[in-house]
Amino acid sequence: MTSRQSPRADDRTDAIRRAALDLAQEAGFAKLSIEKAAARAGVGKHTVYRRWPSKGLLFLDALLSQHEPAFAFPDTGDIVADLRTQTYAAVDLLGRPPWGPLFRSMLGEAQQDPMVAADLNKRFIRPQEEALLARIRTAMDRGQVSPDLDLDMAMAMLSGPLYFRFLITQESVGHDFVDRMLDMLFAGMAAAPPADA
Incomplete structure (x- = not known):
């Protein structure tokens, strides 16, 4: 999420954002969770929590990053x-x-x-x-x-x-x-x- 991230970290961040949006579209925001987003993106939940401390912040970042x-x-x-x-x-x-x-x-x-x-x-x-x-x-x-x-x-x-x-x-x-x-x-x-x- 910062310019100092490696390309691999950027790819992982994008994958998590996409996973969160996909899950929110499929089942609604209420059923979105950090754990489900992590599993969909193929990362550990701690990787998600390091970037976004709550599912609300993950969702907000995913939505605004997709369409700034x-x-x-x-x-x-x-x-x-x-x-x-x-x-x-x-x-x-x-x-x-x-x-x-x-x-x-x-x-x-x-x-x-x-x-x-x-x-x-x-x-x-x-x-x-x-x-x-x-x-x-x-x-x-x-x-x-x-x-x-x-x-x-x-x-x-x-x-x-x-x-x-x-x-x-x-x-x-x-x-x-x-x-x-x-x-x-x-x-x-x-x-x-x-x-x-």
């Missing part, structure tokens, strides 16, 4: 179009197996395991949030978004509806939903026209 999200937002000069592009990519990935069910399991595990929650925040939530807020700040500097915008609230309003549907109601989140959400949010976030306009 791209956090850099496009910048075409149109903030709404850029957020739409990025959000489409996210809902397309999470709207289909295996990523949707696996990601839902990972979020559930983060509620139970503080180490998983901290790692999820470090590797996924915080970088995503920082990239989004950087793109919104650029739009503010260009006068496309109100300079008085509450950035924390904007983040909550942009991500909250997606997580609500994904986790609570488990309704599908398609492009139409994303379009309606962005249109509604940016009606309130847009910069006010000049007073003499």
Whole structure:
């Protein structure tokens, strides 16, 4: 997992990650165990525990390493179009197996395991949030978004509806939903026209 690992250690790490994902897809996260992942990968369980102290951390690393999200937002000069592009990519990935069910399991595990929650925040939530807020700040500097915008609230309003549907109601989140959400949010976030306009 570090640049100092040997090629053989890297291969072993990849095999363990693949085994964990395969087992989670086959039987669900609840039935995943360090022992089963070790047996599937052909290694001893202590080899797994040296890298990941819990099955939650193994699963999180396996999932994020398999599909590391791209956090850099496009910048075409149109903030709404850029957020739409990025959000489409996210809902397309999470709207289909295996990523949707696996990601839902990972979020559930983060509620139970503080180490998983901290790692999820470090590797996924915080970088995503920082990239989004950087793109919104650029739009503010260009006068496309109100300079008085509450950035924390904007983040909550942009991500909250997606997580609500994904986790609570488990309704599908398609492009139409994303379009309606962005249109509604940016009606309130847009910069006010000049007073003499």
